Amino acid sequence: MKIKRDNSNLKSRLLLVGVMVVVYVTFATLSPERFANANTLYIIFQQAFMSSVIAAGLYFIIIMGLFDFAIGSILVFSGILGGLAAQHTGYAGFIIVTIVVAIALEIVNGLLYMILKVPSMITSVGLLMILESIATFFNDGCGVALEYEMRLFGRAPYNIIIGTVGLIIASILFGYTKKGIQIRAIGSNELVARSAGIRVNQAKLWGYIFCGLLVGIGSIMNISYGGKLQPALNLSSIDRNYAPLLGCFFGLAFKDQINPMVGILIGGFIIKLLTTGLMTLGVDATIQSVLTGFVLLLVVALTMRNSRDMHVIVK
């Protein structure tokens, strides 16, 4: 049995790497001058980090069978407050305020879910709507723009450094801390975890805190990269959830075979390879989304056959 399981793991790992190689080789063949150059690969690598850090945060929630629609609005909200703080206090205020606000909002998110005892999807949508509106109260609703000097974490190598640090922190929290193990146990079977003496609500709250930490780091990267954040209204902040969510699915699909944070990063890399490759071929944005969704479905479907724990996704 043991040997069979190992083979299954190897197959899944090969599948993940195989998909990445196939996508790369396909576009490198179709568009050798545009796609197959070091510059393009480097840009894709950098872009993959930003959504991966946020995906790593979302992973802590999804692995517990919960869902968080509010991460996009928390990213915008904390980024705006952090950006405003940066104008007065420099990097220290920027980093601290962004991360603390993101953590605080995720705690509120977790508490709402636990106290109201309604599905996390509903509480997170409620929080999202509130945050989108409140974000317009700051700076006359104009959002915030960062000066070039304050946008260090939006360019190489600093974006890679902060992204790597974020993913390492996520890996440690997930794999090597007591709370991380408890979160995984809840994801496997909440009833069993409760019977085993795990304080489920407390562990879930820690999951939200870890998520907030990583969304905060992602927010710093996001505003540093784009240079400007404006309040998103009418649920438009949900758009910011999709890229991390796609990365998250890769992490979940391969969680038994490799470190989920590595899976998330490779997943993010594959998605960026796809979008950039399709762009170099001149494929329309709408068709790009269709093809990206198709590849995601294909990869996850193929992997699910090898995984025993994919019920987490649909829990």
Added chain:
Amino acid sequence: MKRMLSILLVIALLVMCISGCAQKQEGETTESEENTESAEVEESVGLNEWGLDPTIKIGVSCWNFTSDLGLECYEYITMAAEALGCEIITESDGFDPDEQVTVIENMVAAGCDAVYLCNCSEAILPKLIDTCEENEVYFGLFMRTINDPDIKQLAVDSPYFVGVCHEDEVMVGYNLGIALADTGAKNVGFITWNRGDATAEDRYEGYTRAFEERGVTIIAEEWEVLTSDQGAAALERFAAAYPEMDGVVACGGGGEPLAGIMSAMQNLGLTGEIPLVASDFGPDIANQLNNGEISAMTGGHAPDCMFEFMLLYNTVAGTPLSDEDYVELLLNPIVLTSYEDATEYDEWCKGDVKAYTPEEIRMMSKTYNPDLTIEQLKEMVAAYSVDDVIARHS
């Protein structure tokens, strides 16, 4: 405990909603207070000090009122409402088709006499025209016209569709395309927003026409770019995959994508090296032109929103300016290509006194200015430029 917490949360939410509404109404109240004295004097006839009907209520739905252009639109329409002493309702629709329909329906239900919006897609217009017809509410569009002949016919046939105010977006694209070609650009990256949006498509047509004339090639294009990080990512991809790129177009979509594009250009050391043309002025346009971050830009078209307001206001007041089935006001956006142009624009169009004074706005009301004709209004709209503002206000 749980019940108590739920009640507390609901109360907190309600208080926030009410305080939010109260903030909006504060402006309206101020405007009403200004008119209180005169309103008392003329109470018997129900008119304000300018002899205008204070009960007219117009609803404006905009993508948001927080972006640079959205905020400026808000300033113009509140200024118009104050100048005329009438009521306005403003609502953000997020440039989302479902939300735009909902917002317009809410405004109709709220008793607006006229409503208008900057529609994100022509596909929603038949539904909105129907809603307005059923409720006998006048309807119009700002910064948009209708390209689809069938939908346009619906508007023409509707007694409640008044008209549109828009820019010649093909010319916007054409002028900027020529400006970019003048910099010597031959291989251009093109970043824009929604497919199907009339403005985006028209600008694209204008750009391609200019590029065909000047032998410029669009080597890469990316659509659906609405946020700064998407703008930055698109630019980075272009720069990596197309090293021969020597010009960039940021077609529009508000200030956020442009901010992202400029941020990525700075990160890659391309600022000033590769010319960038864009639409929709941000707050720092003078410095951006001075630093070479932008080579040419069009914008300053926020008064569009006010002109459409006046078109509808006159109709609701019972003094329609035209018996045309589809009134079309055409405004020329301002083109800035130098620091001097930009400082002049800032001084004359963005100061405490905007491009139109309250008295000038009242003169666009037929009740206040009985000699006003639709031709005169069209001329005013068409004349809009920095030189025009200087001539009127200096």
